[in-house]
Amino acid sequence: MSKSQNKGFTKEEELLLQDFSRNVSTKSSALFYGNALIVSAVPIWLFWRIHLIEIYSSLILFVVVTSIATYLLALAYKNTKFTLKHKIAVKREEAVTRDLSKKLSEDKKMSKKEKDERILWKKNEVADFEATTLSIFYNNALFLTIVIICSFYLLPTFTPPVNYTVSIGATAGLLALLSTGSQ
Amino acid sequence: MYKMTATILFAVFAVAFCNPEEEAGPRLLVSKQILNRYLVENKDIEVKYTLYNVGTAAAVGVQLVDNGFHPEAFDVVGGHLSARFDRISPQSNVSHVVVVRPKRYGYFNFTSAEATYKSSDSSVVQVSLSSEPGEGGIIAFRDYDKKFSSHSWDWLAFTLMTTPSLAIPLALWYSSKTKYEKLVKPTKKAH
Numbered sequence: 001m002s003k004s005q006n007k008g009f010t011k012e013e014e015l016l017l018q019d020f021s022r023n024v025s026t027k028s029s030a031l032f033y034g035n036a037l038i039v040s041a042v043p044i045w046l047f048w049r050i051h052l053i054e055i056y057s058s059l060i061l062f063v064v065v066t067s068i069a070t071y072l073l074a075l076a077y078k079n080t081k082f083t084l085k086h087k088i089a090v091k092r093e094e095a096v097t098r099d100l101s102k103k104l105s106e107d108k109k110m111s112k113k114e115k116d117e118r119i120l121w122k123k124n125e126v127a128d129f130e131a132t133t134l135s136i137f138y139n140n141a142l143f144l145t146i147v148i149i150c151s152f153y154l155l156p157t158f159t160p161p162v163n164y165t166v167s168i169g170a171t172a173g174l175l176a177l178l179s180t181g182s183q
Numbered sequence: 184m185y186k187m188t189a190t191i192l193f194a195v196f197a198v199a200f201c202n203p204e205e206e207a208g209p210r211l212l213v214s215k216q217i218l219n220r221y222l223v224e225n226k227d228i229e230v231k232y233t234l235y236n237v238g239t240a241a242a243v244g245v246q247l248v249d250n251g252f253h254p255e256a257f258d259v260v261g262g263h264l265s266a267r268f269d270r271i272s273p274q275s276n277v278s279h280v281v282v283v284r285p286k287r288y289g290y291f292n293f294t295s296a297e298a299t300y301k302s303s304d305s306s307v308v309q310v311s312l313s314s315e316p317g318e319g320g321i322i323a324f325r326d327y328d329k330k331f332s333s334h335s336w337d338w339l340a341f342t343l344m345t346t347p348s349l350a351i352p353l354a355l356w357y358s359s360k361t362k363y364e365k366l367v368k369p370t371k372k373a374h
Contacts, residue, residue: 035348042344049337052329095363130359137352144345 028081028132029074036073039140040066043147043168051151053160061161065168072172073143079179080135081128088134089127096123139175146171208302209273210238211245213313215296222319223327224288227260232296232313234268235276242271242300242309247279249296249313256291257283271300288323 044062047053100119104110110118150167158166211234218229232249236242245268252264261282268277285291293316299308 035352039345039348042341042348045344046337046341049340050329050334052325092363095366099363099366126359126363130356133352133356133359137349137356140345140348140352144349 028128031132032074032077032136033070035136035140036070036077037066039143040069040073040168040172043144043151044164046148046151047160047164051160051163053164058161058164061165065165069168069172072176073139076139076172076175076179077132077135079176080139081131083179083181084134085127085131088130089123092126092130093123096126139179143171143175146174208238208240208305209236209242209271209300209309211235211242211271211298211300211309211311212237213247213296213298213311215249215293215313215316217293217316217319221327222285222291222321224285224321224324226324226327227282227284230281230283231278232266232280233276233278234271234298236271236273239273240302240304241273243269243303245269245271245298245300247296247298249281251294251296252283256287257285260284285321288321290318290320292318 044066048055097119100122101115104115104118147167150171151163155163155166214233214235216231216233218231219227222228230249232247234245234247246265247268248265250264252259259281262280264281266279271277295315296313298311298313300311301308
């Protein structure tokens with residue numbers, strides 16, 4: 001016990017900390033911000049071609065609104081992933097255990113404790129992967145749908161810059177807000 | 184006294200009864216209508232002129248001219264801005280249609296056209312001005328296009344741009360999901 005305390009957390013404790021923490025790794029963070037930037041920027045095409053917004057005069061507006069939407073969307077991805085991860089981990093526990101047990105059963109040198117640790121790590125990895133991808137898909141689909149509904153059905157009478165700002169900004173804000181829910 | 188009264192009364196009746204002679208003869212009423220619902224820059228505008236002869240005699244040598252569409256502002260793409268009708272019978276009408284295309288957008292005042300005609304037994308030229316459609320707004324093509332175009336190619340391009348952001352995460356999640364669900368299924372089937 002004292003040795004592990006001197007060395008720091010055990011692998012199991014580290015995984016538990018990671019599990020209950022909302023922090024994401026640098027790689028996940030880069031993935032979230034990259035996706036959020038792309039999805040926040042794509043609706044500019046619609047506003048340019050269909051709502052006929054002026055590109056050059058609205059350049060600063062595009063940069064500001066896209067930056068804000070990117071941040072909010074990335075926040076939504078992170079929070080949604082955290083919520084989904086626990087649910088997915090419960091669902092995949094049996095399958096991952098079975099899969100890894102089958103693969104590690106032939107390895108007689110590995111202790112039971114090490115095998116359990118590997119199963120726990122794999123379960124975490126699978127849950128992390130599925131939660132990340134599902135969170136990105138879910139938030140992207142919701143974002144694009146709400147932006148289209150807002151800009152074409154709720155706000156078409158407003159000027160294109162106002163329409164753009166409110167549609168993108170409000171949708172990203174709404175998704176960030178919804179993602180903070182506990183369900 | 185009585186002679187003076189009778190003379191005055193006779194003069195009044197003479198003036199009153201000489202009017203029917205002036206009403207006899209052709210009388211054209213000309214209507215000028217813009218048939219379009221929307222007036223759009225570089226898109227056709229149909230103008231219909233209808234000449235009604237409400238008089239009692241035929242109108243001959245009818246010349247209809249519309250100088251209201253200046254060549255700098257409009258192109259004539261169908262028909263002519265002047266038309267000639269040899270004879271318009273009493274209580275009948277004729278129509279003439281011209282198609283013009285505005286070169287610029289903005290407000291435009293559609294003025295009257297002019298019809299000149301004569302009676303068959305008189306050389307006096309009568310002039311009739313058509314109704315005036317008034318001021319109309321010719322909207323810019325981009326505004327019309329924004330409202331009415333289907334933007335199919337734009338939507339297709341948008342769909343192509345958004346597909347990777349949706350399809351890739353969904354495919355990755357689904358492949359992982361099906362892989363691990365298959366591992367669980369055989370046990371459930373055994374039960």
